[in-house]
Every structure is written in structure tokens, then in C-alpha cells.
Amino acid sequence: MNNFREVAAGGKSLKRDYVAVMMWFMGRAIQAAAAVDEAVNKEFAGMPDGFTFALSVMPNGPHMIVGKDQRGFARYRGWDPEGKKIDLDMKIKNIEAAMLIFTFQESTALATARERLIVDGEVAHACAIVRILDIVEVYLLPKIIAKLAVKRYPGWPFRRKYIGRALIYVRTIFGL
Amino acid sequence: MRLQMYFPERYEFFCPVKINSGNRALEQIPFELDALNARKPLAIAGKDAGETGLIDVILGAFRDSGIAVGVFDGVPVAPDLKLIRELFNIYRDRGYDAIIAVGSGDVADTAKVLNIAVSGKPEDIEGCAGEDLIRNPLKPLIIVPTLSGTGYEMSRYASFDGRDYASHFLMPNLAVIDLRMTVPEDAVTTAAASLAALTHAVEAYTGSGKNPAVDAYAYASIQLIMEHVAHVIGDQHDGGGRLSLANAHAMAGCAFSNVAPGTAHKLGQVIGDLCHLPPGLCMGMLLPHVLKREMSEGGYHISDLLLPLGGFDAYASTAADLRARKAIDILYDLLRDMSAASGGAIFHLWKDAQVSEATLQKIAQKAVGAGASSDIEGCMKILRDAREGR
Amino acid sequence: MDMPGYYEFCCRVKIISGHDALERIPETLAQLYAGRPMIVTDKGVVGAGLIDIVVNAISSGVNIAVIADDVPPDSDLRIVNSLARLYREKGCDSLIAIGGGSVMDTAKGINIIVSEKADDLMRFSGANALKRPLRPLIAIPTTAGTGSEVTLVAVIKDHEKHLKMAFVSNFLLPDASIVDSRMTLTLPPAITAATGMDALSHAVEAYTCLAKNPLSDAHALAAIRLISDNLLKVTVNPGDKKGRLGMASAATLAGIAFGNSMVGMVHSLGHSVGSVCGLPHGACMAILLPYGLEYNVHKNGHLTAELLLPMAGALVYAATPKEERAAKVIAFIRRMNQELYEVTGGRHARFFKEALGRDGKEMVPKEKLPQIAETALRDGSIFYNPEDLDYDDFLMVLNAAWEGKPLDTCLIRKG
Numbered sequence: 001m002n003n004f005r006e007v008a009a010g011g012k013s014l015k016r017d018y019v020a021v022m023m024w025f026m027g028r029a030i031q032a033a034a035a036v037d038e039a040v041n042k043e044f045a046g047m048p049d050g051f052t053f054a055l056s057v058m059p060n061g062p063h064m065i066v067g068k069d070q071r072g073f074a075r076y077r078g079w080d081p082e083g084k085k086i087d088l089d090m091k092i093k094n095i096e097a098a099m100l101i102f103t104f105q106e107s108t109a110l111a112t113a114r115e116r117l118i119v120d121g122e123v124a125h126a127c128a129i130v131r132i133l134d135i136v137e138v139y140l141l142p143k144i145i146a147k148l149a150v151k152r153y154p155g156w157p158f159r160r161k162y163i164g165r166a167l168i169y170v171r172t173i174f175g176l
Numbered sequence: 177m178r179l180q181m182y183f184p185e186r187y188e189f190f191c192p193v194k195i196n197s198g199n200r201a202l203e204q205i206p207f208e209l210d211a212l213n214a215r216k217p218l219a220i221a222g223k224d225a226g227e228t229g230l231i232d233v234i235l236g237a238f239r240d241s242g243i244a245v246g247v248f249d250g251v252p253v254a255p256d257l258k259l260i261r262e263l264f265n266i267y268r269d270r271g272y273d274a275i276i277a278v279g280s281g282d283v284a285d286t287a288k289v290l291n292i293a294v295s296g297k298p299e300d301i302e303g304c305a306g307e308d309l310i311r312n313p314l315k316p317l318i319i320v321p322t323l324s325g326t327g328y329e330m331s332r333y334a335s336f337d338g339r340d341y342a343s344h345f346l347m348p349n350l351a352v353i354d355l356r357m358t359v360p361e362d363a364v365t366t367a368a369a370s371l372a373a374l375t376h377a378v379e380a381y382t383g384s385g386k387n388p389a390v391d392a393y394a395y396a397s398i399q400l401i402m403e404h405v406a407h408v409i410g411d412q413h414d415g416g417g418r419l420s421l422a423n424a425h426a427m428a429g430c431a432f433s434n435v436a437p438g439t440a441h442k443l444g445q446v447i448g449d450l451c452h453l454p455p456g457l458c459m460g461m462l463l464p465h466v467l468k469r470e471m472s473e474g475g476y477h478i479s480d481l482l483l484p485l486g487g488f489d490a491y492a493s494t495a496a497d498l499r500a501r502k503a504i505d506i507l508y509d510l511l512r513d514m515s516a517a518s519g520g521a522i523f524h525l526w527k528d529a530q531v532s533e534a535t536l537q538k539i540a541q542k543a544v545g546a547g548a549s550s551d552i553e554g555c556m557k558i559l560r561d562a563r564e565g566r
Numbered sequence: 567m568d569m570p571g572y573y574e575f576c577c578r579v580k581i582i583s584g585h586d587a588l589e590r591i592p593e594t595l596a597q598l599y600a601g602r603p604m605i606v607t608d609k610g611v612v613g614a615g616l617i618d619i620v621v622n623a624i625s626s627g628v629n630i631a632v633i634a635d636d637v638p639p640d641s642d643l644r645i646v647n648s649l650a651r652l653y654r655e656k657g658c659d660s661l662i663a664i665g666g667g668s669v670m671d672t673a674k675g676i677n678i679i680v681s682e683k684a685d686d687l688m689r690f691s692g693a694n695a696l697k698r699p700l701r702p703l704i705a706i707p708t709t710a711g712t713g714s715e716v717t718l719v720a721v722i723k724d725h726e727k728h729l730k731m732a733f734v735s736n737f738l739l740p741d742a743s744i745v746d747s748r749m750t751l752t753l754p755p756a757i758t759a760a761t762g763m764d765a766l767s768h769a770v771e772a773y774t775c776l777a778k779n780p781l782s783d784a785h786a787l788a789a790i791r792l793i794s795d796n797l798l799k800v801t802v803n804p805g806d807k808k809g810r811l812g813m814a815s816a817a818t819l820a821g822i823a824f825g826n827s828m829v830g831m832v833h834s835l836g837h838s839v840g841s842v843c844g845l846p847h848g849a850c851m852a853i854l855l856p857y858g859l860e861y862n863v864h865k866n867g868h869l870t871a872e873l874l875l876p877m878a879g880a881l882v883y884a885a886t887p888k889e890e891r892a893a894k895v896i897a898f899i900r901r902m903n904q905e906l907y908e909v910t911g912g913r914h915a916r917f918f919k920e921a922l923g924r925d926g927k928e929m930v931p932k933e934k935l936p937q938i939a940e941t942a943l944r945d946g947s948i949f950y951n952p953e954d955l956d957y958d959d960f961l962m963v964l965n966a967a968w969e970g971k972p973l974d975t976c977l978i979r980k981g
Binding site: 034038039108109110112113114115116118119121122124126127128130131150151152153 | 570571572573693694730733734775776777827864905943944945946948949951952953954979980981
Binding site: 003004006007008009010011012015016059060091092094095097111114115123136 | 245
């Protein structure tokens, strides 16, 4: 019997913290982009009122929750799914897969192709969310990293790229 | 006039094994357990798994999953039913509901036989020895192979304590192939494992049980081995190569489960036992000779073998009636390259096994007795050619 | 061979193939401890005489409890629920699905309800919602084909709530898929052509899109080879039993390939044309396939090039310089469409403009293309396509596919 032991699952607190921070940025940036960027605004306009989606890591988070409020604006609704009706949950299967995504070793498309996440909800909405995430990543990240995160790095006019980026950064950090 | 693809007018194929392979594959196990409706796995491993750090890697993959893992890392070489009894008690008393076999060979066989016990009771085991005597699906079984595995662990076969078991219910639900588990082995071990897998895949691809579904697994396996084996033998740090080989072994095991074992397999098995050589090595050394013999008897499918062995360009640019010969030549070349990469170790081992004429006779008889498709005379010719290195 | 950084592959379906594969159903069911199946099918299959063939082949070995033939062309929740009730009333213990995609999906839906003893199918929608094996299900495809006999997905529409429910689980896979030449012998030429090109599109997209892996590749190559060998033959000569078996095998292999590697833009657009204009799926695939390859060529042209060997054979492959092979594959597929157009007397459309309904009217009017492009944006296959597509890209491809003109590769915005 001395060859046997039972090992409880430990934690990966550093990785959880990193992913949680990245998700916080992402959520607020989505909120900012919906106000600043026409394309993101249009995607949200196409969603039903009160629509809420989440990006989650299985089994126990972290989470990022974004919803569309009554006036049609996108709102970052925090990291706690408790008590919220989530219409679309894009679940990353484990914390390591989340790390691969948030350190841009695997783009959203590649992560999907590699079975790293499952979509709980309507696929049509998931397509819109991925387009929004792509745009937000182009805003937030330097080109050299954003090119890893998206399939096709867009050629935006100066105004959208630099002024839009500045506005989104300000709004993200100050939560406007 | 293009050559039509061969397919038999009647065939069956079954492979219930899911394969997950690649970067961070181990970390997907908790999700897969949930998909199999299991929450409490028991991981079993060999005595050296603790020392080599493999157990720690597995446990690391479960962090943040909320799942507690039972670990038994005392599976010895040549385990027996007493061990099964001990493991059964642990499984039952602590309420486990899945088995994870960490490693190949004895560990995988132990896991399969244990699975018979925990899915019913230990007394069931004896009645299940033989061909297709298991009646119902077993409990969840995940196998995490190492590079020394020949793919046998994915197959419907298990050999345990002197008895053989064969049933598709023994095949694991999931094979997890992760680079961290394919630790470098010595040249001969890798060569033996890959040659066993190659033999199985080639004989599935060219034998009488050939069909498009078996071919898919065999084709992928052969291609991957051809691309990587010589390099991995020469440079065990080639991680990408090791991952590809581990994949190839698993795929060969799946193909092997759907056909009857071929002549090279049977002869190699017998020689391995009699001369105390790794059976896989023997199978591989015999393979080109077996194919040569089959070609002379009209082996129809050997020319198609050039496709995975040589690649698209080689196949397309070789005239149809020359493809079989070219395929066999590529196999001879492969053996030479592998031996060169091992610093000659592979060929030395083979040549040093001084096999007398009388032993050859015995080998041929045993192989034919076990159902080899060639007759005794055919086997003798193959063995002599192989011995002479022709 | 490309080894992806990570992949998953699974096909737990037992494949039973032959000119007499049906006769092996009773023993297959017996091994699963079942013997009182409900047959699920549609009126088209009945009308073609296929149910009689199946019944004759198996009735001595099993006790067919009931034959339900009211599955509509599009899976419908109401039918799933009513057939599940029928299953219970008749004391069935297994299901035999005989038909195309909608029949397979319906049978999978019924299986969820009767196995989980549930009243609300919605509870099991999404991925991984099923936790244990379902009742035995034998799939007998009657086209070659959709490949849905080997996929772990089922899509059921709730027409009342205007919802499309998707179910994804390994437990949805049939226990066995019966590939029997008798089931496709009577397929009319136009449908043979369309379903054959559907199978080809599955194999080609599985081989050239982002989730490809060595095993799905091997299945795809075999499927492409078999289709290239047999599709034209069986369209010209429907009674060619060996050819029919080859096509049926090919469709199953292609199903295994795409079931594991998914598909790309050809399906995003094809699904959309189908849902907006009602053009049958296979016909959409045939027209769009060369365009998908053209659009993506800067990203996966080297993969497209490899397909020349299974498609055109060794001589053509060897004689074609490497850099010309991808273009040759695309041309080969267009030629296949042309040949099928000729042997079906024009019924197999080569481009959308000439796709006509039974009433002789255009099925895909040019005015609908913007709506189709909009719809394509919401299709999940787009994740797996090597290159990005927005509304303008989709519209560009649709316009070209409508006219039947090749894509102008200069207009493609490359990522």
C-alpha cells in the first residue's frame, strides 16, 4: 500500500491572476470599443437587448462578463457570473489553454481549431463576439503581437488606428 | 489511364479510441474525464515513473481542475494477478471511477486487466482471457503512452501474467500524447518500438484485411515514422519528432486491431522470444524480406505502399510496375539509416544473435503454427535472407 | 506530413461496408443487447423502395417495432418529440435511421429523449451536455453523401420559437454505419452528382482548413481518391454497384474527416445560400468549392496542390510543376462540375445563375446575394477558414460564383 497516495488538485494562482487581469482589460476595452468604434458598435447593435456574454475558464473561472444594457450600450459587467443570465458562454477548457490564448501563442481562431474552447449558446453570436475580440486586440496590442492574435491584420486609416486607440486606452483605464 | 483505388467489396472497421495529441494535451484530461462522466481517476504507473518525474507532470496537469487524483506508482515488470487484486481494492474502497495508465507495456496491460476487474469483479478476469469474451463496455480508461510503447497499448490486445486477452472493449477511451511524456529513450528501444509500429501499419496496409478505413490509420502512421524515426534515433532531443513517432505508434495500434497479425509480426514475435531480442526490432528487420516474398507471390498492394513510404512525388514519378520494388528498397534504406543513426547498434544486435539452421526451422514452424500466411518453406527463405542480410 | 501543435481525433462508429452489409444489422444489434428497433426515415426513402430492401434484409433477425416515415426535409422538434413518444409506446429498444442528414439528426434527437427519459431536448443542447451512452443507433445513409452518419453533431430546429438547437457529443455517434451499395443504386443522376460533390467538399475542406490533422488528412485523401474514381461513373451509370459502394465509402470517410477537422468558407457560404434560397446543400457545395480554394490559395495553396495526386492521378501529378498544381486542382474541380452538368442534361448547376427550380425559375436571384453574405457572417465554419472574410469578401465570392467567373485573386485582401 505504500505505493499509493491521493493528491488533491493544487492551484495555479499566478496564472489565474494573469488571466484575470487580462480579462479585466479585455472586458473594459470591449465596452470602450463599442462606444468608439463603428464596427464594434454595429455588431452590438445586431444583438438582442440585454444580451450578455461571458468568456470563462473551466472549471472555476476567472470570468469576463459583458452585457448590452437597455440603451444598447455594451457594459463590462465584472468577473462574477453569480446571479447573471449569460446568453453566450465561451468556455476555455482549462487554465493552460487560457494562458495560450492570453499570451497570444494561439489566436482565437487557432484556439478554436485546437479544441481549446466550447461555445455554449448560439454560434451566430459567437461569430460576432470573435469579430469584436479581433478588433479590440488590434486596438490594444502592438502590431507585432496583434498579428499573432488575428487572422488578417487590417489596414485602418490613421484616425481609426491612432486616435481610436488612444480613446480606447483612456476609456479602458478609467472605465468610461 | 489512372490506377483505381483498391477497396474490398466487404469490410468492417472499428476504432473507439479518441486521440488527443500535442501541446498541453495532458491539461485537457479533466475535461475529458467529465465527458466520460468520471470524477475520480486512479493513475497507475511503473516503479520508475516517480523517479523520472512523469507522475509530477501528470499531477501538474490536474492543478486548478478541482479533481483529486489517486496515484499508484508501483507496477513492477511482469506484474501478476495479486497486483490486480491490490489495485481493485484501492479502486473500490476509495471510490475511483476511471483509470489513467501512465506509460505503455506492462502498465497499459495492467490497466486493461484491472479495468475488467473494476467493471465487474476480479473473478471475471479468468473467464475473459481469450478472443472476444468480454460482453459489456468497461469503465473509463485513459492511456498516456511513452515513446517505448509500440501502439500495442491502444490495441484490442493485452498480455498479462501468461494469458492473452483480445476484445475491443479493452481499447482505451482516450489516448493522450503529450511531448512531456515522450521522454527520450535509448536508440534500440525507440527503434524497436517504431519498427513494431511500422510492421503493424505496413502489414495492415498491404495484407488481406486492407480496407480504406484501416488504410487511413496505417497510412498516417507509416508517413510519420518514415519522416521522423531515423532523426529521433540520432537526436533524442528532437521533440517534434518524438511527438510524431508517439502518434504513429498509437495509430499503428488502432490499425493493428482491425486486421489479423501478418507474417513479419508472427516471425518477429517468435524470434524475439527465442533469441531474447526486442520483438519489434525483429519484426522490422524481417519486414522487407517478407514483403519481397509476398511480391514474388503476387502481393498486389505493395506498390500502393510507395505512397506513404516515399511521398507523393516519389510515387507519382515511379512507373506503376516498379513501385513495389521501390517501396521495399526504401524499407531497406530505412533500416540502414536507423542503424547508422544508432551508431550501428541495431544491426549489431541483429547480427550478433547467432541463429542456427535448426533454430530457423523451429521459428518457422512456430510462426506457421501461430497462423502466419506463408508456409514453412516461405518462412525459411525469409529467415535465411534476413540472416544473410540480403 | 503536417503535425499540428494540438489536435483531437475520434470516430467511434463501427463501419460495416459491402453489397450485403444490411444483413449484418441483426447481429450488430444483438451484440448491443437490442432487437426491437424503430426505423426512422422519410417518405422519399420509402418511395424509392429502400425500406422494403432493408426490411427484407433484417426482418428475420430482428423484430421491427415500427416504421416512422414522417421526417421532414428539415429536422423539426415537433417530429422528434412525437417520434420519441411513438418509440416508447411501441416498446422499442433501439433505432435504425435510414436516410440523409435530416433523418440522421432526427434519430439522434429521438435517441437523446428516449435515453435520458427527458421531455425537454433543450436541456441537452450545446457541447458535452450528454454524460452517458444512448440507446443503440444504427445509421444507414441513403445518399453519398452528407457524412452525418459519422458526425457527433445534430441540429434540430424549433420552428415555433425560431431556434436552431445544436447538440455536440461523442455519445450522439451511431454505434454502426451501414455502407451498402443497394441504398444508393436508385439515386437519380442530379442528386448523385450533388451529394457526391458534397462529400468532395467535406474531404477537401477538412484537408485544407485550420483544424487538419494526420488522421483526418488520411481519411480525406482516401475519400477524394474514391470520389475521383467513381462519381462520374455512377452518375452516367447508376446501376454500377461497385462504383456506388466506392462513393458510399468515400462519403463516410469524408464524413469522418470533416467531423474531426471541420470545414471552412465553402460551408459558411453554402449553408447561407441553402437557408436563404433553398438550394440543396450539395448543389451549393459543388458551385462554391473551387471558389473557396481560390480565395484561400495564398494561405493553403501548398495543401491544395497535394490534392492533385488523389484527384487526377500519378501521371498528371508528376507532369505538373509544383507551383501549378493548386491551380490545376481548382480547374479539375471546375471540369468535374462541367462533366456532371453535361451528363445530367444541365441539371447539375455549374454556377448560381443557372440553378433552376422545378418551376424553371432562378433559385438564387442576384438580389439575394447581399442577404446571403450577411447570413454567412453568422456561420461557425468561418473560424476554421485559413483566411478572414468580412461582408465585402463574402459578396465578392458570391458574385463570382453567381456569374461562374473565376475569382480575381488581385482583389483578395490577404492577411
